[in-house]
Amino acid sequence: MEAQVQQLISEGVLDAQFNELMQLQDESNFLLEVIQLYFEDSATKIESIHRMLQAPEPDFQELDQLVHQFKGSSASMGAKAITELCVQLRANCQQRNKQGCEACMAHMGYAYEVLKAKLQALMADEAARTQS
Template structure:
């Protein structure tokens, strides 16, 4: 588990904010990080769908509204320490500020890739943590 975390930090997938999130977890809330990250994934899926739907409309022109959604994604990614996702959101927002549809499409593709990578790695981390804590009787809900 520590090795996977070290790799994710080394690759820039996560930053120190994720460690701060982990420090908030204790015996009274043993699933805190899992629960926060699960909420992040649920909200991120909605935002990705909105961004994808917006850009699939060839007549789309409301880049300011897209910027609002990107700011939400950026903020929530920052709050869990999702560094690479956050960085792609910044580049995506820049493309939207320039009304650059092609740049937005490229950024969306990269954002979806980084998001999926993050999601897979964090669920892998949670599975390792669950295996480690089974002796203590702590269980995470099944992933959907």
């Protein structure tokens, strides 16, 4: 699993924070639970951001607060690409740049799907390895 994580770090999908989470892994499947909670929470936040951006004149302050929360949970998870996109999205919120926010969200959707697919594959591999 470590080699796969290092590959994701070199691709810029994850950062070293994910290694810290891996160190907390035990028989209780802590890491799997953290990943599942992150994806559940993230899906809700991404949906809310999309909904807010559909308004003709979004509430950029509220949007910025939501993105700030998403950035925090992504950084805690080690989701490097998403954290970086949140930084860009927050900058666009602070500039009240709706088009910039929408462009960031297009990239964010892709980065989220990549992260989700790669982590699901990683966890499936780990589950298969521990069961054999």
